[in-house]
Amino acid sequence: MQLPKIDVPIYEVQLLSREQPVKFRPFLVKEQKIMLMAVEAKDMNNTMKAIKQIINNCVIDEIDADELPLADIETLFLHLRARSMGEVLNLFFKCTNVFEEKQCGMLIEVPVNLLQIPQINKDTPKNIMINDSIGVIMKYPSLGIVDNLLKMNSEVMVTVVAGCIDQVFDGESVYYAKDSTPEEMVNFVEGIPAEKFALIENFIDKVPRSVYTTNQKCVKCGFEHEFKLEGLSDFFI
Ligand SMILES: [Zn+2]
Numbered sequence: 001m002q003l004p005k006i007d008v009p010i011y012e013v014q015l016l017s018r019e020q021p022v023k024f025r026p027f028l029v030k031e032q033k034i035m036l037m038a039v040e041a042k043d044m045n046n047t048m049k050a051i052k053q054i055i056n057n058c059v060i061d062e063i064d065a066d067e068l069p070l071a072d073i074e075t076l077f078l079h080l081r082a083r084s085m086g087e088v089l090n091l092f093f094k095c096t097n098v099f100e101e102k103q104c105g106m107l108i109e110v111p112v113n114l115l116q117i118p119q120i121n122k123d124t125p126k127n128i129m130i131n132d133s134i135g136v137i138m139k140y141p142s143l144g145i146v147d148n149l150l151k152m153n154s155e156v157m158v159t160v161v162a163g164c165i166d167q168v169f170d171g172e173s174v175y176y177a178k179d180s181t182p183e184e185m186v187n188f189v190e191g192i193p194a195e196k197f198a199l200i201e202n203f204i205d206k207v208p209r210s211v212y213t214t215n216q217k218c219v220k221c222g223f224e225h226e227f228k229l230e231g232l233s234d235f236f237i
Contacts (some may be wrong), residue, residue: 004069010060014081016122016140016208023060024076027084030055036078048143054080058064071119071208078210079230080115089114089235097223106220116234117210124206126166130196138203139166159198162189210235 008028013020027035031054051073055065058080068076081089089112095104129135145163162185168175177185190196192200211230217223229235 006098011083017069030042036053055087061074066144067142074210078114087115095218097221099221104221106218108216108218117212119208120207120211121206121209128199136165138164138168140207158189162186
């Protein structure tokens with residue numbers, strides 16, 4: 001018997017790495033299952049696999065999950081969750097303030113609108129000069145880079161930096177990283193003076209992130225708590 005096909009709404013989200021908004025559909029039961037399995041696994045490898053699977057399932061436009069900056073994956077998941085399970089996520093925290101000689105223990109509700117999470121570090125310059133004529137144009141770390149990181153343990157920073165260079169330029173030419181081998185990029189990075197390398201490390205430390213801070217007063221003891229949420233794990237409790 002042919003069962004009816006259920007229509008799902010289509011939404012759009014603007015990502016940092018794309019000029020046009022990306023179209024996606026909400027989570028269905030099958031993606032919720034994948035997500036749950038990923039959260040329960042508490043294993044980075046399985047979480048990454050689940051993230052990629054969900055992106056491939058839900059994003060309608062042509063997209064390479066391995067190439068997406070982590071900042072965009074955060075944005076995409078916040079929107080996916082908002083459109084699938086409601087825009088407002090109600091998180092609960094226990095008040096740890098000591099009140100009348102014992103911990104207050106009151107539950108504090110923190111409503112978070114997932115579509116209104118500010119993104120920090122969006123304006124860190126991507127263009128870094130290594131000397132008077134040679135410079136690099138950086139790109140934000142992607143899921144693929146993090147994936148590679150998990151597989152190796154030495155020289156991690158050099159590899160990350162090599163993976164985050166989009167272009168190298170000098171007075172005459174532009175060299176695209178995608179046209180070079182990983183070994184060539186690592187060799188190039190190893191030749192960067194330490195003081196300039198620090199500038200590049202700084203770029204990677206300051207990648208865009210979705211961070212939400214709010215103050216909430218405990219109704220029982222009156223203590224004002226500051227809550228800070230960042231990273232997918234904080235938003236997907
Ligand atoms: Zn309290």
